[in-house]
Amino acid sequence: xxxxxxxxxxxxxxxxxxxxxxxxxxxxxxxxxxxxxxxxxxxxxxxxxxxxxxxxxxxxxxxxxxxxxxxxxxxxxxxxxxxxxxxxxxxxxxxxxxxxxxxxxxxxxxxxxxxxxxxxxxxxxxxxxxxxxxxxxxxxx
Numbered sequence: 740x741x742x743x744x745x746x747x748x749x750x751x752x753x754x755x756x757x758x759x760x761x762x763x764x765x766x767x768x769x770x771x772x773x774x775x776x777x778x779x780x781x782x783x784x785x786x787x788x789x790x791x792x793x794x795x796x797x798x799x800x801x802x803x804x805x806x807x808x809x810x811x812x813x814x815x816x817x818x819x820x821x822x823x824x825x826x827x828x829x830x831x832x833x834x835x836x837x838x839x840x841x842x843x844x845x846x847x848x849x850x851x852x853x854x855x856x857x858x859x860x861x862x863x864x865x866x867x868x869x870x871x872x873x874x875x876x877x878x879x880x
Contacts, residue, residue: 745814745815749784753808773791775823
């Protein structure tokens, strides 16, 4: 079993209908390939984790890289895993653009503001490193 995490930016603004169609096709393809994962969409950016057999995960990743809707596709990490994190989701989806942020209890504006940490990067957890890397990626755009 293998897990892969990438980020990308859309090449043109996608409508809600475009995103729904993308999800429907992705879920069908993922089911056929035995792929599970999650897709997060935020301000024209995609963040996705794919998991399944290594050959199938990379086959799908290279298909995504060739997809004209994606640009600046960056592989953040890939690693072998013992079990799936998203075993029940052919493709979970979260559109962060749709969240009513002021009304959301505990909302963090981490992605909106500059971020500084007093600890060095060597002390960050893997999750914290990924969040900082994603934030840096957003800041470049």
